[in-house]
Amino acid sequence: MQRIEDAPAAGAKPPQPLRVKRNRHVPAHLLALAVSACVLLPILSLAYVALSGTGEDWPHLIANVLPGSSITTLYLMALVAVLTSIAGVAGAWLVVAYEFPLRxxxxxxxxxxxxxxxxxxxxAFGEFFHYTGPVQGLVRDIFGFQTIRDYWFPDIRSTxxxxxxxxxxxxxYVYLTTRIIFLMQGRNIADVARTLGAKPSKVFWRVLLPVARPAIVAGVALVLMETINDIGAAEYLGVRTLTFSVYATWLNRGSLEGGAQIALLMLLLVFLLLAAEQWARRRQRFHTGRATHMRARPPRVRLTGWHAVMALLATCLPVLCGFGIPMFVFGQYAARRLEQFSSPALGQAFLHSVATAAVTALITVVLALFLxxxxxxxxxxxxxxxVRLASIGYALPGGILGLGLLFALARFDNTIDGFARAHLGFSTGLLLTGSAAAVVIACAIRFLALAESAIRSGMEKLPPNLDEAARSLGQTPARSAARVLLPLLKPAIFTAAVLVFVDTIKELSATILLRPFGFNTLATYVYENASRGVPEDGAVAAILIILTALVPVLLLSGALARDREAQM
Structure with missing residues (x-):
């Protein structure tokens, strides 16, 4: 019971909690806002250039460019969405639900x-399926055809x-997102459905696909954004997409405003994809079972006979097409051009790629940690x-990002040069436009989201009370971050750096627009040879790109192989 003398006096106000002045962390606010502004700068400059045009190009664009390019782009995206969904979902379900050779x-x-x-x-596909390639050569040998007029063969240079x-x-992209859902929820739900008498085919179509739909949409959205970003494949295969039209309008017609206007149309398409992906994820939830329950799951369905052969073929074909054919084609060409490994031009391209990727990885990791x-x-x-706004850079196609950044950097350089001429009596020239720094800035803007996502995922796995424990021992926020969080986040930081490094090595669209004269990376080295009709001369550079990109892929593959759930 409360003692009488402890009771509050009549009419007295209850004691108020002690108010602590909240630290606003002004530098953190300013840094986050500055980074977000840098990410938005290419978009704003692109919009400014597009709206500043006279509109004289629109009759030509509407009559001759936009209808065909838009239909081709949408048709290409629809085909890619269907094919990647089939390959990704089928592969994910087969390796999760069934046991067969080499699973x-x-x-x-x-x-x-x-x-x-x-x-x-x-x-690689252009050479592999060419008239002189191994596939058509085998067709002619088997059926005795003599010329191309004797038979019909699908044209790889088409939409x-x-x-x-x-x-x-x-x-x-679809395989990874769908496989996670099947591992976490699919087999539990399928087992319940089977106990109710549902057949395997009905379980898959009526139960599992609806559960995996958000993950499939998320994976397809990533695929379609990469499809919009592509310029090298579309140009080489003769497919006039909107991305190709941006370059053609700018370079062939000399119309920056027309190219910017087409780029804005593409940007609207990207934002629609992002909205669709967020809408699909709005009700996505993950529920994992306890460890003992997971161990008690029944084994995978073992396939035998022709069922096992079909499952093996269905999972082998995507790997052979997507990885086997490029390695076969470029490996053959590279084996006949071993002297290129000592080529000064290739050596310079390799050093440029490594230096650009290393600087980009360092900048993005540091910025991601600060954010x-x-x-x-x-x-x-x-x-x-x-911070979320600073992550939209990854959704921007490299061509759009490069074009917008080119306008912004040119305006910056011209402003500085005009000031120096007027007040200092000399010209500064171009400081950033057409320099390696422009390539680094573009890649940092585009891949900042990748680094931030990887490090944030590592942060979310740490106990939430680490900060409070360090602060209770008298550590400042900066010291607790440096002495406690950073050592624990080393794996996530390493992963983020590797992913950004490799994506920068592979980046082509923005690099073509922003690189200085005579500055080649491995990607542009291959692109230039392909543009001259001799992609085989870039085979060694192509092999170097693939081998470099294998690093994060093998890390990811190792994580999948160690997944206890996947190996049950």
Whole structure:
């Protein structure tokens, strides 16, 4: 019971809690807002250039460019969405639900095509299915045909051919997102459905596909954004997409405003894809069972006879197409051009690629750490929104990002040069436009989201009370971040750096627009040879790109192989 003398006096106000002045962390706010502004700068400059035009190009664009390019782009996206959905979902379900020869190997090998950039796949497929290639040569040998007029063969240099090429290397996005859902929920739900008498086919179509739909849509959205971003494969295969039209309008017609206007149309398409992906995820939830329950799951259905053969073929074909064909084609060409490994031009391209990728990885990792720390310290909706806004760079096609950044950097350089001429009596020239720094800035803007996502995923796995424990021992926020969080986040930081490094090595669209004269990377080295009609001369550079990109893919594959759930 409360003692009488402890009771509050009549009419007295209850004691108020002690108010502590909240630290606003102004530097964290300013940094997050500055990074977000840098990400938005290419979009704003692109809109400014597009709206500043006189509109004299629109009659030509509407009559001759936009209808054909828009229909081709939408047709290509529809084909790619269907093909990647079939390959990704089928592969994910087969390796999760069934046991057949080489299943464990194929469960991680299905990720390998991610190491092949789409433009390299286009060059390889173009050579592999050419009239003088091994496939048509085999057809002529088997059936005794003498010339191309004696038989019909699908043309890889077409919109369906381009869709097949892009799907061969992009389906792993769907495979990875869908496989996670099947591992976490699919088999539990399928077991319940089977106990109610449902047949396997009915379980798959009526139960599992609806559960996996958000993951499939998320994977397809990533695939379609990569499809919009592509320029090398579309140009080589003769498919006039909107991305190709941006370059053609700008370079061939000399119309920056027309190219910017087409780029804005593409940007609207990207935002619609992002909205569709967020809408699909609105009700996505994950529920995992206890460890003992997971161990008690029944084994996978063992396939025998022709069922096992069909499952093996269905999972082998995507790997052979997306990874096997490029390695076969470029490996053959590279074996006959071993002297290129000592070529000064290739050596310079390799050093440029490594230097650009290393600087980009360092910048993006540092910025990602600062942004995540800003959210952790400020705990403000404004800062959280700014950090999320800084992540839209990854959704921007490299061509659009490069074009917008080119306009912004040119305006910056012209302003500085005008000021120096007027007040200092000398010209500064171009400081950033047409420099390696412009390439680094573009890649940092585009891949910042990749680094932030990887590090944030590592942060979310740490106990939430680490900060409080360090602060209770008298550590400042900066010291607790440096002494406690950073050592624990080393794996996530390493993963983020590797992913950004490799994506920068593979980046082509923005690099073509922003690189200085005579500055070649491995990607542009291959692209220039392909543009001259001799992609075989870029085979060694292509092999170097693929081998470099294999690093994160093998890390990811190793994680899949160690997945206890996948190996049950």
């Amino acid at each position: 464990k190997t194929l469960s991680w090998a299905l990720v390998l095509p991610l190491a092949v950039p789409p433009y390299l796949a286009a060059y 369906p051919g381009a869709a097949f090429v892009l799907s061969s290397v992009l389906y792993p 995540i720390n800003a959210v952790r310290l400020a705990r403000s909706h404004t800062i959280t929104g700014a």
